[in-house]
Amino acid sequence: MQIYLPIAEVSVNAFLLLGLGGIVGILSGMFGVGGGFLMTPLLFFIGIPPAVAVATEANQIVASSFSGVLAHFRRRSVDLKMGVVLLIGGLVGAALGVMLFNYLKSMGQVDLLVKLCYVVFLGIIGGLMFIESLNAIRKSRKNSGPVKRKKHNWIHGLPFKMRFRVSGLYISVIPPLIVGLCVGVLAAIMGVGGGFIMVPAMIYLLGMPTKVVVGTSLFQIIFVTAFTTLLHATTNYTVDMALAVLLLIGGVVGAQIGTRIGTKLKAEQLRILLAMMVLTVCGKLAFDLLVMPSELYSLGASGGH
Numbered sequence: 001m002q003i004y005l006p007i008a009e010v011s012v013n014a015f016l017l018l019g020l021g022g023i024v025g026i027l028s029g030m031f032g033v034g035g036g037f038l039m040t041p042l043l044f045f046i047g048i049p050p051a052v053a054v055a056t057e058a059n060q061i062v063a064s065s066f067s068g069v070l071a072h073f074r075r076r077s078v079d080l081k082m083g084v085v086l087l088i089g090g091l092v093g094a095a096l097g098v099m100l101f102n103y104l105k106s107m108g109q110v111d112l113l114v115k116l117c118y119v120v121f122l123g124i125i126g127g128l129m130f131i132e133s134l135n136a137i138r139k140s141r142k143n144s145g146p147v148k149r150k151k152h153n154w155i156h157g158l159p160f161k162m163r164f165r166v167s168g169l170y171i172s173v174i175p176p177l178i179v180g181l182c183v184g185v186l187a188a189i190m191g192v193g194g195g196f197i198m199v200p201a202m203i204y205l206l207g208m209p210t211k212v213v214v215g216t217s218l219f220q221i222i223f224v225t226a227f228t229t230l231l232h233a234t235t236n237y238t239v240d241m242a243l244a245v246l247l248l249i250g251g252v253v254g255a256q257i258g259t260r261i262g263t264k265l266k267a268e269q270l271r272i273l274l275a276m277m278v279l280t281v282c283g284k285l286a287f288d289l290l291v292m293p294s295e296l297y298s299l300g301a302s303g304g305h
Helices: 014-031 036-045 050-074 080-107 110-143 174-190 195-205 210-235 241-262 267-296
Strands: 002-005 010-013 161-164 169-172
Touching (some): 002 014, 014 267, 036 267, 080 161, 169 174
Antiparallel strands (some): 002 010
Protein backbone atom coordinates (compact mmCIF):
# COMPACT_ATOMS: atom_id res chain seq x y z
CA MET A 1 0.00 0.00 0.00
CA GLN A 2 1.73 3.17 -1.28
CA ILE A 3 1.30 6.42 0.63
CA TYR A 4 2.40 9.89 -0.49
CA LEU A 5 4.47 11.90 1.99
CA PRO A 6 3.74 15.61 1.35
CA ILE A 7 6.83 17.16 2.97
CA ALA A 8 9.29 14.51 1.75
CA GLU A 9 7.55 14.57 -1.68
CA VAL A 10 7.95 10.81 -2.25
CA SER A 11 5.66 7.76 -2.22
CA VAL A 12 6.57 4.79 0.01
CA ASN A 13 4.97 1.57 1.23
CA ALA A 14 3.02 2.18 4.46
CA PHE A 15 3.68 -1.35 5.78
CA LEU A 16 7.42 -0.90 5.20
CA LEU A 17 7.38 2.20 7.40
CA LEU A 18 5.36 0.42 10.11
CA GLY A 19 7.85 -2.45 10.06
CA LEU A 20 10.85 -0.11 10.30
CA GLY A 21 9.20 1.70 13.23
CA GLY A 22 8.59 -1.63 14.99
CA ILE A 23 12.20 -2.81 14.57
CA VAL A 24 13.60 0.46 15.90
CA GLY A 25 11.11 0.39 18.79
CA ILE A 26 12.41 -3.05 19.80
CA LEU A 27 15.97 -1.69 19.80
CA SER A 28 14.83 1.29 21.89
CA GLY A 29 13.38 -0.96 24.58
CA MET A 30 16.34 -3.36 24.59
CA PHE A 31 19.27 -0.95 24.63
CA GLY A 32 17.96 2.38 25.94
CA VAL A 33 18.66 4.10 22.64
CA GLY A 34 16.16 6.18 20.70
CA GLY A 35 16.88 4.10 17.60
CA GLY A 36 17.51 7.13 15.38
CA PHE A 37 21.08 5.99 14.62
CA LEU A 38 19.49 3.09 12.73
CA MET A 39 16.20 4.56 11.53
CA THR A 40 17.57 7.78 9.99
CA PRO A 41 20.02 5.94 7.67
CA LEU A 42 17.22 3.47 6.78
CA LEU A 43 15.04 6.42 5.76
CA PHE A 44 17.93 7.66 3.56
CA PHE A 45 18.08 4.22 1.93
CA ILE A 46 14.35 4.22 0.98
CA GLY A 47 14.56 7.68 -0.62
CA ILE A 48 13.57 10.13 2.15
CA PRO A 49 15.59 13.41 1.88
CA PRO A 50 18.12 13.70 4.77
CA ALA A 51 16.72 17.03 6.05
CA VAL A 52 13.21 15.54 6.33
CA ALA A 53 14.50 12.23 7.76
CA VAL A 54 16.43 14.00 10.53
CA ALA A 55 13.55 16.26 11.63
CA THR A 56 10.83 13.60 11.39
CA GLU A 57 12.83 10.81 13.05
CA ALA A 58 13.32 13.00 16.13
CA ASN A 59 9.53 13.02 16.42
CA GLN A 60 9.26 9.21 16.20
CA ILE A 61 11.97 8.76 18.84
CA VAL A 62 9.82 10.65 21.36
CA ALA A 63 7.06 8.04 21.08
CA SER A 64 9.21 4.90 21.14
CA SER A 65 11.31 6.27 24.04
CA PHE A 66 8.18 7.22 26.03
CA SER A 67 6.77 3.73 25.54
CA GLY A 68 10.06 2.17 26.66
CA VAL A 69 10.56 4.41 29.69
CA LEU A 70 7.08 3.56 31.06
CA ALA A 71 8.15 -0.07 31.31
CA HIS A 72 11.35 0.96 33.10
CA PHE A 73 9.43 3.19 35.54
CA ARG A 74 7.42 0.12 36.55
CA ARG A 75 10.70 -1.67 37.31
CA ARG A 76 12.04 1.39 39.23
CA SER A 77 15.14 1.46 37.03
CA VAL A 78 15.10 5.20 36.17
CA ASP A 79 17.36 7.72 37.95
CA LEU A 80 15.22 10.86 37.65
CA LYS A 81 17.78 13.14 39.29
CA MET A 82 20.53 12.10 36.84
CA GLY A 83 18.00 12.31 34.00
CA VAL A 84 17.19 15.95 34.82
CA VAL A 85 20.90 16.93 34.92
CA LEU A 86 21.47 15.24 31.55
CA LEU A 87 18.33 16.93 30.23
CA ILE A 88 19.50 20.46 31.09
CA GLY A 89 22.66 19.93 29.04
CA GLY A 90 20.63 18.24 26.29
CA LEU A 91 18.21 21.15 25.79
CA VAL A 92 21.07 23.66 25.44
CA GLY A 93 22.84 21.32 23.02
CA ALA A 94 19.68 20.83 20.92
CA ALA A 95 19.23 24.60 20.50
CA LEU A 96 22.87 24.98 19.39
CA GLY A 97 22.54 21.98 17.06
CA VAL A 98 19.44 23.35 15.28
CA MET A 99 21.22 26.70 14.76
CA LEU A 100 24.18 24.87 13.17
CA PHE A 101 21.80 22.70 11.10
CA ASN A 102 20.02 25.79 9.72
CA TYR A 103 23.32 27.47 8.85
CA LEU A 104 24.60 24.41 6.97
CA LYS A 105 21.23 23.98 5.23
CA SER A 106 21.45 27.54 3.92
CA MET A 107 24.90 26.66 2.50
CA GLY A 108 23.58 23.45 0.91
CA GLN A 109 25.97 21.21 2.86
CA VAL A 110 23.61 19.63 5.39
CA ASP A 111 23.11 16.26 3.61
CA LEU A 112 26.84 15.56 3.42
CA LEU A 113 27.40 16.68 7.03
CA VAL A 114 24.67 14.39 8.39
CA LYS A 115 26.04 11.32 6.62
CA LEU A 116 29.68 12.06 7.54
CA CYS A 117 28.66 12.55 11.19
CA TYR A 118 27.03 9.11 11.15
CA VAL A 119 30.09 7.39 9.69
CA VAL A 120 32.54 9.02 12.14
CA PHE A 121 30.50 8.69 15.35
CA LEU A 122 29.11 5.23 14.67
CA GLY A 123 32.54 3.91 13.69
CA ILE A 124 34.27 5.21 16.83
CA ILE A 125 31.54 4.34 19.33
CA GLY A 126 30.76 0.94 17.79
CA GLY A 127 34.43 -0.08 17.63
CA LEU A 128 35.21 0.90 21.23
CA MET A 129 32.07 -0.73 22.60
CA PHE A 130 32.66 -3.96 20.64
CA ILE A 131 36.24 -4.32 21.94
CA GLU A 132 35.23 -3.61 25.54
CA SER A 133 32.28 -6.00 25.40
CA LEU A 134 34.43 -8.83 24.03
CA ASN A 135 36.95 -8.29 26.85
CA ALA A 136 34.15 -8.23 29.45
CA ILE A 137 32.69 -11.51 28.15
CA ARG A 138 36.13 -13.20 28.19
CA LYS A 139 36.79 -12.06 31.75
CA SER A 140 33.37 -13.17 32.96
CA ARG A 141 33.94 -16.65 31.50
CA LYS A 142 37.35 -16.96 33.13
CA ASN A 143 36.32 -15.67 36.55
CA SER A 144 32.72 -16.98 36.46
CA GLY A 145 31.82 -13.95 38.57
CA PRO A 146 30.37 -10.55 37.62
CA VAL A 147 32.70 -8.17 35.81
CA LYS A 148 33.55 -5.19 38.00
CA ARG A 149 34.16 -1.80 36.42
CA LYS A 150 36.47 0.78 37.96
CA LYS A 151 34.23 3.02 40.00
CA HIS A 152 36.73 5.82 40.67
CA ASN A 153 38.53 7.90 38.06
CA TRP A 154 39.48 11.54 37.43
CA ILE A 155 35.81 12.50 37.05
CA HIS A 156 35.18 11.79 40.74
CA GLY A 157 37.64 14.54 41.67
CA LEU A 158 35.73 17.34 39.92
CA PRO A 159 33.82 20.02 41.93
CA PHE A 160 30.01 20.64 42.22
CA LYS A 161 29.27 17.14 43.44
CA MET A 162 25.76 15.77 43.77
CA ARG A 163 24.44 12.50 45.18
CA PHE A 164 22.47 10.24 42.81
CA ARG A 165 20.92 7.65 45.10
CA VAL A 166 19.29 5.41 42.48
CA SER A 167 22.61 5.07 40.61
CA GLY A 168 24.59 4.83 43.86
CA LEU A 169 26.89 7.71 42.78
CA TYR A 170 28.34 10.85 44.35
CA ILE A 171 29.94 12.74 41.46
CA SER A 172 30.27 16.20 39.90
CA VAL A 173 27.36 17.45 37.78
CA ILE A 174 29.84 18.74 35.15
CA PRO A 175 30.36 15.42 33.24
CA PRO A 176 26.60 14.65 32.98
CA LEU A 177 25.96 18.21 31.74
CA ILE A 178 28.66 17.88 29.07
CA VAL A 179 27.37 14.45 28.01
CA GLY A 180 23.84 15.90 27.75
CA LEU A 181 25.11 18.90 25.75
CA CYS A 182 26.90 16.67 23.20
CA VAL A 183 23.86 14.42 22.83
CA GLY A 184 21.59 17.44 22.31
CA VAL A 185 23.76 18.72 19.44
CA LEU A 186 23.76 15.26 17.84
CA ALA A 187 19.97 14.98 18.24
CA ALA A 188 19.51 18.17 16.22
CA ILE A 189 22.06 17.47 13.47
CA MET A 190 21.68 13.70 13.06
CA GLY A 191 18.03 13.08 13.99
CA VAL A 192 19.01 10.70 16.78
CA GLY A 193 18.15 10.37 20.44
CA GLY A 194 21.87 10.07 21.11
CA GLY A 195 21.53 6.83 23.07
CA PHE A 196 24.39 5.21 21.14
CA ILE A 197 26.70 7.80 22.77
CA MET A 198 24.69 8.38 25.95
CA VAL A 199 24.57 4.72 27.05
CA PRO A 200 28.36 4.04 26.77
CA ALA A 201 29.12 7.43 28.40
CA MET A 202 26.82 6.71 31.35
CA ILE A 203 28.33 3.24 31.87
CA TYR A 204 32.04 3.91 31.31
CA LEU A 205 32.43 7.63 32.02
CA LEU A 206 29.94 8.22 34.84
CA GLY A 207 30.12 4.66 36.26
CA MET A 208 26.36 4.10 36.39
CA PRO A 209 25.02 0.52 36.77
CA THR A 210 23.75 -0.92 33.47
CA LYS A 211 20.27 -1.73 34.85
CA VAL A 212 19.66 1.99 35.58
CA VAL A 213 21.32 3.35 32.44
CA VAL A 214 18.69 2.18 29.92
CA GLY A 215 15.66 3.77 31.61
CA THR A 216 17.50 7.00 32.51
CA SER A 217 18.79 7.37 28.94
CA LEU A 218 15.26 6.97 27.52
CA PHE A 219 13.89 9.53 30.02
CA GLN A 220 16.36 12.18 28.83
CA ILE A 221 15.89 11.29 25.16
CA ILE A 222 12.12 11.96 25.31
CA PHE A 223 12.47 15.64 26.19
CA VAL A 224 15.53 16.44 24.07
CA THR A 225 14.03 14.93 20.90
CA ALA A 226 10.64 16.58 21.55
CA PHE A 227 12.39 19.95 21.85
CA THR A 228 14.44 19.22 18.70
CA THR A 229 11.29 18.32 16.74
CA LEU A 230 9.62 21.56 17.82
CA LEU A 231 12.61 23.63 16.70
CA HIS A 232 12.86 21.84 13.33
CA ALA A 233 9.11 22.17 12.72
CA THR A 234 9.07 25.92 13.44
CA THR A 235 12.35 26.90 11.72
CA ASN A 236 12.90 24.37 8.89
CA TYR A 237 9.34 23.09 8.20
CA THR A 238 10.83 19.64 7.52
CA VAL A 239 8.70 17.48 9.85
CA ASP A 240 6.51 15.14 7.75
CA MET A 241 3.58 14.17 10.00
CA ALA A 242 2.34 11.35 7.72
CA LEU A 243 5.77 9.73 7.91
CA ALA A 244 6.04 10.40 11.66
CA VAL A 245 2.67 8.80 12.51
CA LEU A 246 3.47 5.54 10.69
CA LEU A 247 6.90 5.28 12.32
CA LEU A 248 5.37 6.23 15.68
CA ILE A 249 2.76 3.44 15.66
CA GLY A 250 5.37 0.77 14.90
CA GLY A 251 7.81 2.25 17.43
CA VAL A 252 5.40 2.24 20.39
CA VAL A 253 4.53 -1.44 19.91
CA GLY A 254 8.14 -2.45 19.30
CA ALA A 255 9.45 -0.66 22.43
CA GLN A 256 7.29 -2.79 24.74
CA ILE A 257 8.56 -5.99 23.10
CA GLY A 258 12.18 -4.79 23.25
CA THR A 259 11.98 -3.98 26.97
CA ARG A 260 10.90 -7.55 27.74
CA ILE A 261 13.70 -9.04 25.60
CA GLY A 262 16.29 -6.74 27.20
CA THR A 263 15.57 -7.93 30.74
CA LYS A 264 16.40 -11.53 29.73
CA LEU A 265 19.90 -10.77 28.39
CA LYS A 266 23.11 -10.11 30.32
CA ALA A 267 24.63 -6.61 30.29
CA GLU A 268 27.69 -7.75 28.28
CA GLN A 269 25.48 -9.45 25.70
CA LEU A 270 23.34 -6.32 25.30
CA ARG A 271 26.43 -4.15 24.77
CA ILE A 272 28.03 -6.40 22.16
CA LEU A 273 24.74 -6.68 20.22
CA LEU A 274 24.40 -2.90 20.20
CA ALA A 275 28.04 -2.52 19.10
CA MET A 276 27.55 -4.95 16.19
CA MET A 277 24.44 -3.08 15.07
CA VAL A 278 26.21 0.29 15.22
CA LEU A 279 29.16 -1.02 13.16
CA THR A 280 26.84 -2.57 10.55
CA VAL A 281 24.99 0.72 9.96
CA CYS A 282 28.32 2.61 9.88
CA GLY A 283 29.70 0.22 7.23
CA LYS A 284 26.60 0.55 5.04
CA LEU A 285 26.66 4.38 5.21
CA ALA A 286 30.39 4.56 4.47
CA PHE A 287 29.91 2.21 1.49
CA ASP A 288 27.06 4.34 0.12
CA LEU A 289 29.05 7.57 0.49
CA LEU A 290 31.89 6.07 -1.54
CA VAL A 291 29.94 4.09 -4.14
CA MET A 292 26.42 5.43 -4.71
CA PRO A 293 27.16 8.92 -6.15
CA SER A 294 29.24 7.47 -8.99
CA GLU A 295 26.51 4.96 -9.85
CA LEU A 296 23.20 6.70 -9.24
CA TYR A 297 23.74 10.45 -9.08
CA SER A 298 25.39 13.19 -11.08
CA LEU A 299 26.43 15.90 -8.63
CA GLY A 300 26.67 19.41 -9.99
CA ALA A 301 26.69 18.30 -13.65
CA SER A 302 24.06 20.84 -14.72
CA GLY A 303 25.22 23.63 -12.44
CA GLY A 304 22.59 22.82 -9.83
CA HIS A 305 22.95 21.69 -6.23
